[in-house]
Amino acid sequence: MDIKTIGVEDWLNVWEKSATYDIAQSTIASMTMGEILQLDGQAGATFYDRLNQEKMNYGWIEGSPEFKAEVAKLYRTEIDPDCILQTNGTTGANLMALMQLVEPGDHVIAEYPTYQPLYEIPRTLGAEVEYWHLREENGWNPSIDELKELVRPDTKLICINNASNPLGAVLDRETLEQIVEIAQSVGAYVLSDEVYLPLENTENFWSMADLYDRAVVTNSISKTYSVPGARIGWTVSNRELADKFRVYRDYTMICCGEFNDALATYILQNREAVLERNREIVFRNMGLFGGFCGRDSGIGPAQRAKTTIWN
Template sequence: MVKINPFEVEQWMDRYETTPGVLNVAETCAASVSIDDLVALCRDENAPGPLALSTKLTYGAIRGSQALRQNVASLFDRSSPTPLSAEGVVITQGAIVANFLLFYTLVGPGDHVICVYPTYQQLYAVPESLGAEVSLWELKEEDGYVPDIGDLEKLVKTNTKMIVINNPNNPLGQVIPTWVLKALVAFAEPRGIIILSDEVYSPLYHSLPEGQEAPPSILALGYERAVATGSMSKAFALAGIRIGWIASRDAGIIEAVLAARDYTTISVSQLDDQIATYALSKPVLPALLKRNTALAQTNLASLSALVERHGSACSWAKPTAGTTALIQFRKNGVPVDDSEFVLDLLEKTKVLVMPGSVCFGLGKDFKGFIRLGYVCETGVLNQALEQLEVYINDHLV
């Protein structure tokens, strides 16, 4: 029997997100859109609609439709000198299945995996459950949570099979800059190490410092054994259609993934495929991203104002991308018990956030931190921030 640890962040969400009257700022997707919303965003009145209702609902295209795979491949054109072929894309049921399928296909007993930390628990827990040894590549506050390439020399082993990164980072909302990505490729390439980049929050680079450009996808840097995963859930506000992808220029990796996929999901829903194709089409995508970027910038300004007003009680590394922030709360200078804080906040105010040490700190790091998702509907965020501020004044100041 495979031994796998509880997926803490998902279990916390499952337990509490249906609390009556909850103000859910634990959610990490950009505020969801409907099919009607997508149609309203479309800039070509002659464009075909999002659903072909006469299509027979067979298994459909096993790899994903040609149109969707081409639209996904085009997402990488913004940062790559060489276009990615649609043949380098496999459509999956969300990024969570994309990541799992890659680990299931590529790593196992006898392999060593290096994974950035903190990050989404799946990225280190699944390879460990499959028998691989996992070393954590820790992001340090004093380095601005930018990975230190020098640390890889201490972590790498002769059997290192894969290095896993998450860009932008969940839960920190920080970005791995271009120069670090290039240094990572220079480190991995001569050793033949696969780089898996979970890019599920890309391209939501909404608040980068002036003069800093958005980093490229890992696929843009000329290393064939690089793999990127992503989905429609976070930056594209369509979690409900459960569409994600695996993208790579390494045909061997793509074919291995497809062979393993035959034992799992076979294909995705044709209806989901059609909606994702429409959302990523040229008449719709720019307006969708503009909407989500503006939402992120507006909401982050409100959250930043609260943190600034209560500097004695909370602090953070202000996020620059994605949808999540990691904030530490203190009382009399001492970090709060984040699990107790989250549950008491929910009971007293109906505001739901996630405890950092439990969901992202392996129970020992990030004491007093909570993860907050701030790219929800602005009205929901503002209500939650009002309640959070009352709680801070009543219990922490």
């Protein structure tokens, strides 16, 4: 397989641990285990009560029932537990979905710029990939008219990232429904990477899982939930796709392990406390950034107006 280097990862692999100040993290201030154990108000007793009963064997192959129940609560519609599969972060979720969905010669449309694997993996698999551009003059949102021009009768997959990495744009329900209508017209799947849950107006955020049966939604506890060290993500899809993904999982990961499953379940059980903590961090930093922009930073009013903080 001839696949391109992910530029940002290549750079981070060199500098991430040696930098004096790291202001480029994609995670909101990763929590220490000490912080994590304070989330339940019982010094982590609810976490250890479960963990102390578990043998450190392989664990639940596709995620424990408790984990799946917490993931299902993130969506508006009722999600069948069999349609939720635990993965090695969102990276593993995206890889699993793309490896199963994309074949040589397929036509794939991908938002651009976006997380590089969402277009490079399909290209490496032999697909014809066309970019659906996020444009500054459109507030860094994609144009539905452009998508209508890109889509073809043989379009297999549309890849989106909501909220956008790296631009931060959040697709509202109306836009998502328009994407669904276009995808339905040609029978295309939609892969929606939703790892960056917005902290502003979170209650108005809609998942593609709630809008389209042929959607594959990927997510994890790495970004908005501040625990990338657990390496736990998931896919939500229809049952037919989930069964296909199960085959791929057996070849690549087996399971994520007892400890990581228990930790991810605990984080999701206490997600409101995590979100409250992270909103305080992000909104405080937005104020600091605004002050910086108002001084001799070289960032003018036009640039400040375009700045979006989404994680």
